[in-house]
Amino acid sequence: EADIYQTPRYLVIGTGKKITLECSQTMGHDKMYWYQQDPGMELHLIHYSYGVNSTEKGDLSSESTVSRIRTEHFPLTLESARPSHTSQYLCASKGYEDGSEQYFGPGTRLTVT
Amino acid sequence: KNQVEQSPQSLIILEGKNCTLQCNYTVSPFSNLRWYKQDTGRGPVSLTIMTFSENTKSNGRYTATLDADTKQSSLHITASQLSDSASYICVVSALWTGGGNKLTFGTGTQLKVEL
Secondary structure, three states: OOOEEEEOOEEEEOOOOOEEEEEEEOOOOOEEEEEEEOOOOOOEEEEEEEEOOEEEEOOOOOOOEEOOOEOOEOOEEEOOOOHHHOEEEEEEEEOOOOOOOEEEOOOEEEEEO | OOOEEEEOOEEEEEOOOOEEEEEEEOOOOEEEEEEEEEOOOOOOEEEEEEEOOOOEEEEOOEEEEEEOOOOEEEEEEOOOOHHHOEEEEEEEEEEOOOOOEEEEEOOOEEEEEEO
16 A cells, blocks of 8 residues: 555635645655546646656646645645635655656545635 | 547446456557556556556456557456446556656546446
């Protein structure tokens, strides 16, 4: 089982609130990712990081921001949540080798009312 | 544009029966193909990985095949169990000009196993 954790697992919050979704891994992986997934739809990459102080935007435009101050920690922040941000957010990490497996966290189900 | 298409979109089978899920892709340059199992409300978990030179790979009751010429893969589940109920996602990795790999995800096949 992968050692990658996400908190909270479920979050219901009102419009305009600032939220931070936490993701941490204990595998020492340099590469970390955030995906957004709507029910029955494919995963879309919104942010990734190849190491400390490295962050890049993914394929899907997102109003969220990320930071990578420590190798094991990759939090995602929404400054002002909106109903359109309602979705499942999945964090993942992988080792340095190109063919290595990408391990996923359990996800955070976000609902903005 | 890199794409991964899966079929069927959803499937209901009786416990103990076999089933086969399909994946067609147009990803290039191809690096590898993985099948993931995603339980409801959980993150995906890798079942198999196949590179260009591999035709088949098994993981318990799961057997994946790959035809790199036709760009098709299948996941065969033998003697299905209730715990097999999940979404099965085909993920194809392409070599990225910027270094590393770029993943393209299918929308998944939602499998339900019933008594």
